[in-house]
Amino acid sequence: MRHAAILIALLTIVSARTARADGECGDVPPSDEALEAIEHAADAEDAKTDEDEAPVLYRVPVYLHVVRRAPQGEGDMPVAHAREITIDLLNEEFAAQDIPFQFDLAKIDYINADDATYRLVQSSNEERALWDLAQVAGRRNLNIYIVGPRDDTRVTGWAEFLVNPALQRGDHVVLRYLPSKGAFSDPLVPVHEVGHWMGLLHTFHFGCGGLMHGDLIRDTPTQATGHSSCDAAYDSCPDDAGTDPIDNIMGYSHACRGTFSPGQIRRMKFLWRTVRGGKSDDVPVDDMAPTETTGCTATHGSSLGLVLLVLGLVLGRRRQVRASHVEPVAQTAAGA
Numbered sequence: 001m002r003h004a005a006i007l008i009a010l011l012t013i014v015s016a017r018t019a020r021a022d023g024e025c026g027d028v029p030p031s032d033e034a035l036e037a038i039e040h041a042a043d044a045e046d047a048k049t050d051e052d053e054a055p056v057l058y059r060v061p062v063y064l065h066v067v068r069r070a071p072q073g074e075g076d077m078p079v080a081h082a083r084e085i086t087i088d089l090l091n092e093e094f095a096a097q098d099i100p101f102q103f104d105l106a107k108i109d110y111i112n113a114d115d116a117t118y119r120l121v122q123s124s125n126e127e128r129a130l131w132d133l134a135q136v137a138g139r140r141n142l143n144i145y146i147v148g149p150r151d152d153t154r155v156t157g158w159a160e161f162l163v164n165p166a167l168q169r170g171d172h173v174v175l176r177y178l179p180s181k182g183a184f185s186d187p188l189v190p191v192h193e194v195g196h197w198m199g200l201l202h203t204f205h206f207g208c209g210g211l212m213h214g215d216l217i218r219d220t221p222t223q224a225t226g227h228s229s230c231d232a233a234y235d236s237c238p239d240d241a242g243t244d245p246i247d248n249i250m251g252y253s254h255a256c257r258g259t260f261s262p263g264q265i266r267r268m269k270f271l272w273r274t275v276r277g278g279k280s281d282d283v284p285v286d287d288m289a290p291t292e293t294t295g296c297t298a299t300h301g302s303s304l305g306l307v308l309l310v311l312g313l314v315l316g317r318r319r320q321v322r323a324s325h326v327e328p329v330a331q332t333a334a335g336a
């Protein structure tokens with residue numbers, strides 16, 4: 001818990017609003033106390049090895065809020081599409097890297113909003129009103145708001161850290177959807193923003209300098225600023241080890257980014273265990289995928305396989321039924 005407290009304090013200090021496009025982040029430089037806390041947090045992670053951890057699947061309940069413009073209906077989308085571009089994508093991307101998080105749709109609602117809310121601006125009154133209307137509080141609840149485009153900004157989305165347990169609002173992800181494209185400007189924006197929500201900074205957050213590791217993660221090379229280069233030899237911090245981590249999802253090289261580093265994955269797991277999720281819903285992997293016991297005869301194996309197949313079909317059907325129950329489409333009016 002000590003490390004959780006340290007991390008909360010750390011995130012409080014460095015917190016705030018990351019995720020603006022093209023180096024527009026407004027992060028606050030950390031204090032000496034924060035630097036010390038960073039080292040403690042990193043040391044706590046270093047003291048643990050993956051072998052120390054029983055394999056579990058961390059379950060993240062997701063609340064999707066689709067904001068559409070009233071009365072035109074711009075921004076409307078089928079449930080399946082909203083789910084595909086967020087939850088399905090997150091599950092695919094995390095699974096592709098063997099990151100043990102599963103995102104489950106808890107509920108989706110549709111919010112009919114005025115133009116200012118639909119084209120949401122970060123930290124605006126409209127954003128606060130939207131939280132009051134739709135936010136499902138809880139540190140482990142991932143609230144994702146899908147809002148409309150703006151011509152006057154390159155901000156594709158933003159996320160807030162859980163900076164303080166007393167803060168019940170603002171702990172969310174906002175994604176700017178482009179109806180003309182039928183997608184986000186970059187399909188991986190949700191992964192990037194959820195990375196922030198899980199506690200990751202941009203790879204360039206603290207710029208050059210080995211002490212800060214650029215982003216408080218030891219295995220991501222430092223990077224001076226957010227840029228879009230996909231040149232593998234690009235090295236904006238020539239005095240530090242390594243070249244810019246252009247393939248890292250927490251950078252801005254949209255055309256080539258996509259992966260988390262092992263250190264980032266450990267940080268997400270660490271924060272989930274100590275700050276966000278706890279252990280109440282973690283599912284031991286052994287309990288999730290029963291396999292045939294070695295030593296069974298071929299006949300037994302076949303029977304067991306059949307039982308598991310039938311069980312899987314039943315459970316699969318139950319999951320489908322349950323899923324249909326947790327996707328009520330709430331018609332809620334916000335603003336005009």
Ligand SMILES: [Zn+2]
Nearest residue numbers: 018019020202
């Ligand atoms: Zn970001």
